[in-house]
Amino acid sequence: MSVRPLPTSTPSAEGVDAAGVHALLDALEAAPDIEPHSLMVLRHGKVVASGWWAPYTADRPHLLYSLSKSFTATAAAFAVAEGLLRLDDPVISYFPEFDADITDPRSRAMLVRHVTTMASGHEAETHDQALATDREEPVRGFLLLPPDRDPGTVFAYNQPTTYTLAAIVQRVTGQPMTDYLRPRLFDPLGIGEVAWLRDRTGRELGFSGLHATTDAIARLGQLYLRRGVWEGERLLPDEWVAEATRSHIVNDDGTWTDWAQGYGFQFWMSRHGYRGDGAYGQYCLVLPEQDVVVAITGATEDMQKVLDLVWSHLLPAFGAGPLSGRERDDAALAERTSRLALPPAAGKPAPPERAVAFTPNGGVCEALPKLTAVEVDAEGRRLALVEDGHRLELRFGEPGWTVTDGPVPAAVSGGWTDPDTLALDLALLETPHHVDLTCSLTDRTFTARWRTQPLHGSRVRAMHAPRDSV
Known part of the structure; x- marks a missing residue:
């Protein structure tokens, strides 16, 4: 299928000061521990700035790591809307073949809602334990690990919760999530090819492994910003978006500020708006107060620093109305974003003269x-x-x-x-x-x-x- 480009505009026409985007680019490029790969900024539904640091390009999919979770939650939203899945059903009810094995009362009390909000009752990550318990069926391995506390009472960032949600979606729909989402999400939004890593069961991972373009990230953010409506058509229930993007569980761990604002349905709450994110700096930032979506891909181990730079430099650039007389500033920004590039490593060509x-x-x-x-x-x-x-x-x-x-x-x-x-x-x-x-x-x-x-x-x-x- 042909991918419809997102509408574009100039920063000033949408009330965005180009100087703020320049400042963010300067800061990202100056940080020795951040390697930016792409940036897209949407205001009022229009792309006002976008760029890819060569050798990365707009058309290549990028591994999103845990930003995949927000797509998994969206698949669950469609399954709920179609009556295939209920958030208040016990998880074990979707896996009757494990019923005799799962005897712990907390495991049996775990609801779909709890795995959707990372509130299974476990106090820490259980990924390795679940695989060690049952590598052939990770859902069973996970459910065999008794939660430390009652489900719904404690947050822990825990990959098997999302894996289990993804497994339920794939079971009730009878399809991989990429196939299930194609007519419901990807095609309506104009998202091109995507690909998802699978495990030995044949399931798409859900908690990670989705490869998609920066443009796809931006479109997902815009759908949530518009509360489930795309080009005048409602795709997601408004109630789902409202629930997915509010805090359901306290997650203040005393460390990173933007990882201590609460957790929704596979979305993090932020100091500003909410977001999906993935390891090493893959971001879908949604800022309802500013009517903004920011999509970022990159490589960094200091993910908080990327957010700090967005809050410091880009956030103040969003004004209340159009800015007049800024045509030269807009043109300068467009020229800059068209030639972004990562510095190549040093070295000279010197043939070894033989293999x-x-x-x-x-x-x-x-x-x-x-x-x-x-x-x-x-x-x-x-x-x-x-x-x-x-x-x-x-x-x-x-x-x-x-x-x-x-x-x-x-x-x-x-x-x-x-x-x-x-x-x-x-x-x-x-x-x-x-x-x-x-x-x-x-x-x-x-x-x-x-x-x-x-x-x-x-x-x-x-x-x-x-x-x-x-």
Whole structure:
């Protein structure tokens, strides 16, 4: 299907001071611990600023990590509206085959509402325990873990709660969530292709693993901002949106300010508005008071800092009405956002004159244990990563970023930092992740490390949106 572009406008026409957007861009680019990948700002339903830092582009899906949870909750909303699911049903009622196994009264009292609001009664994350208890059926593993307190009385950010909600949705609809959401959400909103990681049961994960574009994030935020209405058509019940975006459970853990404002139906409450978010800085910020949606993708371990920069620089830019005489400011911002780029790694092209194979320094690459060899061709323009018996071939050696569109879309920058050292930055373009790779001609060894640690395995060849084959 063809994707309908979102309507656009200039910042000043929608009461947005372009200087505030510039200030946010300046701050994101100046922060050494934040790598921005994309930014979209919608005001009054129109895109007033958008940009992607090369080598990231608007058309590529990006791993959303836990921002996936907000899409899972939206799937649950449709199932509730269609009478397939009820929030006040016991979770165990949707899994009658486990009924004899689940004997703990708190587990049996757990309602769909409780897993939707991260209030299962467990006081901490149970993901690893649930898998250790039953790897073949994580829902059963989760339900076999007795809650510490009565369901509904305590918050814990807990992946199996969302996984269980997703499992229920997929069970009652008889479909993967991507298929169920296609005619109900994705097509009506004009969202293009998406893909969701699955586990060994064949289920889409629900709590993580969705790959979608920044544009898709923005559209979901706009649907919730308009309280379930899209282009005049009601898609979600107003009551659902109201319940999903209010606090149901206190979650003040005494740490990050924007993670202590309460939790809704797979949405976080914020100091301003509410949001869906995912590891390493994937954001859907909804600001009803300002009539604004902000979509962000990136790579950072300091997620609070990104929000702090939005509150400090962008939030004050939203005025009450149009701003006159700002055409040059608007044009300057549009020009800037059209040429955003991440700085490439330093290095010079220096062909090794013959093909060279490098093996892990120390015998095994600890960060990427399946990576057994790195090969560079005689012209110094092609790189092959040999991982678990598979070869991933990438181009490099051009100025800036060299993009390879293949099974694992990637961009490589860097080069020879001295006659014996090849240092490369590998950006895995459908994820937040990079590999820093250094090869030594002296001893024919390499070292490699993840800049941010992937949460769904550490194989480079898995760093892409799910496809039929790789």
